[in-house]
Amino acid sequence: MQMFQDLINWILGFGASVFVPIIMIIAGLIVKMKPKDAISAGLLLGIAFTGMSEVINFMRGAITPVAEAMIKATGVQLSIMDGGWTTMSVISWAWPYAFAMFPLQIGINILLLALGKTKTFNADLWNVWGKIFTAVIVMGTTNSVVLAFVVASIQIVLELWSSDAHQKRLQKMSGIPGVTCSHRTLFFSCILWPFDMILRKIPFLNKEFGVAQLRDKIGIFAENHVLGFILGCVFGIIGRYDIVNILKLGLVAGTAMTLFPMVTKLFMQALAPISEAVQAYMQKRFKDRELYVGLDWPYLGGANEIWIAVIAIVPMLVIYSFILPGNNLLPFAGVINLSLAVPAWIVTKGNVPRMLILCAIGAPVFLYVGTAIAPYMSQLAMQTGAVELAAGELISNSSINAPVFTYATQLFAFLQGNFLPLIVAVVWGTCWVLYTRWLKKEDALMEQEEQAQASSEIQ
Incomplete structure (x- = not known):
């Protein structure tokens, strides 16, 4: 059993950029892709x-x-360190039963x-640590x-x-067919x-107001590189940087905003042949x-x-x-809050305007x-020695995935008289059911519109 756990940990040590492409190459071969095509798509995905x-690390x-400069300028002292998601992943994998979560996820998915x-078909097996993380929280209360x-x-x-x-x-929204997001961030x-x-x-x-609409209104100032530069400079001013570092931060943000769409095109090129092969394979059998x-x-x-919101969230988290009252977490490693x-x-x-308002509403939850x-x-x-902490020292994450769901997993605390997690679980469950039903209704309307459009084109 220990040998199996060591093997799983060794494989997962490759990271998502290696592990997920391997899974996708194997999946491509299973659905009868030519080996050269499966390997090519997998490498491109990696x-x-x-x-x-x-690019994210460059921006981070x-x-x-x-953010650190803003925190130091205030002199505020908070007792919980922010280790970010990477530290939470390391701690989760240190759980003695972590190895069993991997076959459990595969088995449930196949069933x-x-x-x-x-x-x-959840190919995001590298993020199985998120389920281990949940198990650790439940273990803590039960x-x-x-x-x-x-x-x-x-x-x-x-x-x-x-x-x-x-x-x-x-x-x-993405323009990538046959693919979805299986991460609990959603x-x-x-x-x-x-x-x-x-x-x-x-x-x-109540109007469309993304970067495309912004570009129509203000022209060059909404171009990726220009908008990124402006946002970076504004953020540098908030952080009380000098003029040279303000301009440098503007260039970094502009570079990142320019590169993100370019990288996303690689996802489209890699995923298109795999998605088509999977669909063809399924149609033959089901x-x-x-x-x-x-x-x-x-x-x-x-x-x-997304990146406009990411930059805006940083000062929100710091100020909050x-x-x-009651917060003891100092945002640092998780301050780039994509969750x-x-x-x-x-x-x-x-x-964008609604995104920023929702981020302002949601940030305190994290x-x-x-x-x-x-x-x-x-x-x-x-207990495991996964992270070295001094006596009484605490560590957590200011950008934890699915924070409300995570808190709700403590619902068994009601046995000790704490009913708040149970109440939160009921609220989250109700919202999730209503929201998913709303998405299904939206899908049905979209399908009707597509059929009506196809019919009119035929006529």
Whole structure:
């Protein structure tokens, strides 16, 4: 058993840029792609993941010091360190039962596909650590391995159903057919959705207002490189940088905003042949059955609206960390909060004003949940030695994926008299059911419109 765990850890140590392409090459061969085509698509997908990761790290390296400078300028001291998602992943994999989550996710996915209960083949197996993370939280409140795996199994199912529900919308927004996002980051969309429905009733906000519309109104100032430069300079001014470093930050942001869409085109080139092969394979064996390939969020990274929101969230998190009563988390490693920006982009269909409002509403949730889960993650880190912490030192993440769902996984705390996580679980579950139903209605309307358009073209 230890040998199997070591093997899994060794494979996962490759990282998403290596691990996911390997999975996709294997999947391509299974669905009868020519070996040269499967290998070519897999390598290109690895290049796309690597490119997206490098550009994000490039941007993070420039923006994080600004947040740090803002924090130092205030002199505020908060007790919980922000280790970011990478530290949470390392701690999660240190859980003694982590190795069992890998076959569990594959088994549940195959079972639901065979039963026709999902259309998604989740190729994002590298992010199985997110289910381990959930199990760790459940263990912290129940000390039950069985309940930990039960709740993690529920998350696996919900990720597949969420992938199904979002596919049509994501296909239209990204332009990449046959692919969906199977990451739990999308779980936060159902929490933002009720607020967005209210904002849509405001005339000024109930219009398309993405970067394309912004470009029509202000011309060159909305071009990727120019807009990025302006945003970077504004952020440098907020961080009290000198003129040279303000201009340097502007160039970094402009560079990143220019490169993101270029990298996303690589995802499209890599995924198109794989998606077509999967669809052809399924049609031969299951008539009238669609199959989607589920991936992590980076394939959506070509949307400039996401990066506008990412930059705006940084000062939000810093300011909120100073003023929110009960928050003890100092945002740092997780200050590039894509777990908030991506759901806001999906829910609003890229409407920038609504995105920024939703980010302002959602940002405090990340700090409060990060504060709440710190004891569990810190305890596991100290028990396993995954992260070195001093006595009484706490670590967490200010950009935790699906924060409301994560907090809700503590629902068994009601046995000790704490009913708040249970209430949050009911609220999240209600929002998720209503939101996914709304997405299905939207899909039905979209299909009717496409059929009507096709009919009129024939006539």
